[in-house]
Amino acid sequence: MFSFFSGKNRSLGIDIGTTGIKIVELKKENNVPVLLNYALSYDSGSLLQSNSLEMLDGQTGRILQGVLKKAEFGTKRGVVGIPSFLALISFLELPEMPSSEIEKAIRFEAAKYIPSPIDEVNLGWEVIGSYQEKPVEGGQPIRSGQKMQIMVVTVPNSAVERLSSAMAISRISVTAMEVENFATVRCLIGNDKGTFMIVNIGAKATDFTIVSDGIVRVTRSIDVGGAEISRALASGLGIDLQRADRIKKSSQMNLLDSKDQLSSLVGPVIGMILDEVKRLREIYHKKNPLKKIEKMIFTGGTSKLATLTDYFSKQLSSECQRGNSLARIGVKKEYQGIVQEVAPELTVAIGLALRGLEISSK
Numbered sequence: 382m383f384s385f386f387s388g389k390n391r392s393l394g395i396d397i398g399t400t401g402i403k404i405v406e407l408k409k410e411n412n413v414p415v416l417l418n419y420a421l422s423y424d425s426g427s428l429l430q431s432n433s434l435e436m437l438d439g440q441t442g443r444i445l446q447g448v449l450k451k452a453e454f455g456t457k458r459g460v461v462g463i464p465s466f467l468a469l470i471s472f473l474e475l476p477e478m479p480s481s482e483i484e485k486a487i488r489f490e491a492a493k494y495i496p497s498p499i500d501e502v503n504l505g506w507e508v509i510g511s512y513q514e515k516p517v518e519g520g521q522p523i524r525s526g527q528k529m530q531i532m533v534v535t536v537p538n539s540a541v542e543r544l545s546s547a548m549a550i551s552r553i554s555v556t557a558m559e560v561e562n563f564a565t566v567r568c569l570i571g572n573d574k575g576t577f578m579i580v581n582i583g584a585k586a587t588d589f590t591i592v593s594d595g596i597v598r599v600t601r602s603i604d605v606g607g608a609e610i611s612r613a614l615a616s617g618l619g620i621d622l623q624r625a626d627r628i629k630k631s632s633q634m635n636l637l638d639s640k641d642q643l644s645s646l647v648g649p650v651i652g653m654i655l656d657e658v659k660r661l662r663e664i665y666h667k668k669n670p671l672k673k674i675e676k677m678i679f680t681g682g683t684s685k686l687a688t689l690t691d692y693f694s695k696q697l698s699s700e701c702q703r704g705n706s707l708a709r710i711g712v713k714k715e716y717q718g719i720v721q722e723v724a725p726e727l728t729v730a731i732g733l734a735l736r737g738l739e740i741s742s743k
């Protein structure tokens with residue numbers, strides 16, 4: 382039946398972070414995705430997800446219901462993010478084969494390296510490239526032929542089930558689930574064909590994604606984020622976490638000044654993120670000498686830390702900037718001022734909602 386309110390040209394993007402739920406609603410207007418509404422709800426103190434596979438479902442569901450009620454979104458259809466630390470993204474090569482056989486071969490290969498039984502994971506894959514294998518001169522005769530490069534994404538079934546049930550309680554109609562890294566790339570890189578590293582610094586974790594020619598090449602997640610920075614300030618200054626959090630968010634910090642007291646307290650935490658960026662960059666450049674990373678793009682709430690991108694630029698001798706998560710969407714006038722402030726926290730949710738619009742236009 383024809384309906385004006387079918388909601389087909391709208392989608393929610395739902396990002397359940399470790400400390401907050403972030404939801405955006407996008408609508409396609411004259412073929413442009415426009416931000417209709419958004420909501421962020423931070424649960425002070427406790428974490429929404431522990432870092433193990435246990436998600437505190439009851440709490441997540443309860444907060445989600447509260448957010449949905451307050452924000453009055455115009456659709457219930459949405460794409461839900463899967464936290465990066467729950468997913469295993471890997472790459473393998475297979476000889477060219479009929480598409481009907483690919484899935485079986487991937488399951489066989491994946492079973493060798495994923496830590497849990499293959500029947501307990503949700504497995505997705507995509508052919509990301511192919512090349513002609515050449516016999517090595519003077520070497521062992523090998524079978525030369527077309528090779529397919531495949532990206533494999535596995536997520537524990539238990540995680541998918543928990544997210545699904547939290548959504549079902551809130552009557553969200555889930556059109557897709559997507560691992561955060563892909564949503565981040567869609568939001569910040571779009572169709573840009575260069576080679577970039579995205580560093581998403583949240584509360585509990587930092588996610589790294591190297592993307593080249595629009596394809597995710599490397600992902601990695603470490604347990605360091607803004608919460609750790611607040612803790613370092615609290616214990617160094619002998620103050621409580623709330624005060625430390627306020628100091629962190631003020632613009633008092635100058636990471637470029639090694640004599641700055643605040644900067645020296647958070648230095649070791651920032652150093653862990655910096656070391657990981659350097660390590661991943663080095664490995665990637667060794668493997669791909671012709672595809673140098675052009676730019677490091679920072680996002681997530683902690684990317685708002687004063688002088689952070691300048692500090693990384695200096696340390697890495699490379700271009701570092703904050704991503705603009707609003708670059709690929711229209712923003713209604715009434716939001717233009719306020720949404721800028723929370724745009725780095727909304728990156729994943731925007732990427733997820735953009736995916737939702739792609740699905741409904743198919």
Ligand SMILES: Nc1ncnc2c1ncn2[C@@H]1O[C@H](COP(=O)(O)OP(=O)(O)OP(=O)(O)O)[C@@H](O)[C@H]1O
Binds near residue numbers: 584680684687726
């Ligand atoms: N102006 C600011 N300066 C520094 N840090 C900030 C600022 N604003 C928010 N933060 C920090 O950003 C973090 C929240 O960011 P974000 O919403 O991206 O995390 P999350 O998605 O909940 O966590 P995770 O990605 O680890 O699951 C918190 O640690 C918060 O203290």
Ligand SMILES: [Mg+2]
Binds near residue numbers: 398583
């Ligand atoms: Mg996050």
